[in-house]
Amino acid sequence: MIEKRLQGLRQQQVAQGLDCVALIPGANLRYLTGLNLLLSERPLVLFLPREGRPVFLAPNLETPHIEAHLPFEVEFFTYNDEEGPQSAFERACRALNLAGKRLGVEFLNMRALEVRHLEQYAPGCQILDAEGALSELRMIKDAEEIELMRQAIRITEQALHKAANAIQPGRTDLEIAAELKIAFLQAGAQGMSFDPIVVAGPESASPHAVPSGRRIEPGDLVIIDCGVTYQGYAADITRTFAVGPIAPQLERVYEIVKEANAAGRAAVRPGIPAQEVDRAARQVIAQAGYGEYFLHRTGHGLGLGIHEPPYIVEGNEELLRPGMTFTIEPGIYLPNRGGVRIEDDVLVTPQGAETLTTFPRDQL
Secondary structure, eight states: OHHHHHHHHHHHHHHHTOSEEEEOTTHHHHHHHOOOOOOOSSOOEEEEESSSOOEEEEETTTHHHHHHHOSSOOEEEEEOTTTOSHHHHHHHHHHHTOTTOEEEEOTTTOOHHHHHHHHHHSTTOEEEEOHHHHHHHHSSOOHHHHHHHHHHHHHHHHHHHHHHHHOOTTOBHHHHHHHHHHHHHHHTOSEESSOOEEEEGGGGGSTTOOOOOOBOOTTOEEEEEEOEEETTEEOOEEEEEEOSSOOHHHHHHHHHHHHHHHHHHHHOOTTSBHHHHHHHHHHHHHHTTOGGGOOSOSEEEOSSSSSEEEEESTTOOOBOOTTOEEEEOOEEEETTTEEEEOBEEEEEOSSSEEEOOOOOSOOO
């Protein structure tokens, strides 16, 4: 599996004219090596040249673990804390003959720390964006990846049921978030996709608000946006819960968002541009008169990254293909009143689409 992915990267390097690609700890390195390494103040860089042997620059305390688990051979350039990484960068750049070459890096991940060393020890090197090449590899999930995502979703939904049952007037959003995290661990989560969003009442009108300690009141809407990781693969689910009877306007908004979610999921099929899914969901909300209160794109890709291509947004003409996985998460956010978001995880299939999330959408 790893060798097939590396072959795909080499093909992308040829197509984009990249002499070498440099990766630091994160989703791309994990995808191409299976290694889940910590990003820290100690630089760690895997160099994958288009031709020749890969090079791993790493602190010496990390090399035994890397050697034991890396599924292919590399040449190591190591350093200790006393000497620092400068010499290792110089030796690695010289061995790879990077001076004047075209080096692809992760523009969304690579830090100035590593870039400065590369500029110093590979003079004339062109540092280029490799995000397109890397995302092209990761965008289509294989059967094993999809099964890992299914497991992450199963764990998330099991914990979400427990958290939903804990929502009561007088309890705080922080308490519900704590219940959710405990339930994640009890259900077998290996990590969280992100710190859960649990917000109630007027605060739910902010899409990325965080728990504040506010007490839940009768008539509130409570948004829970959460997900766990399983062997690196993420789930991402949002549901909105009513605390007793709510205002008629909020009832209507909930039904509109639920309809928009269904329209977005129904639009998914191979061969259509990603923006058409956004348009299908957004049209429902706009025609209901709430278009200005839908503040974000309809969805984002999901996998080893919690946000990755394809992005389900106006202007993205990328054609959907079987194996793509992404969210459908329309929302309406009324200032000082409350918000509604309903988010599902979707897989593009040869016949159309499969909604991987199964948590009920009728919460009123």
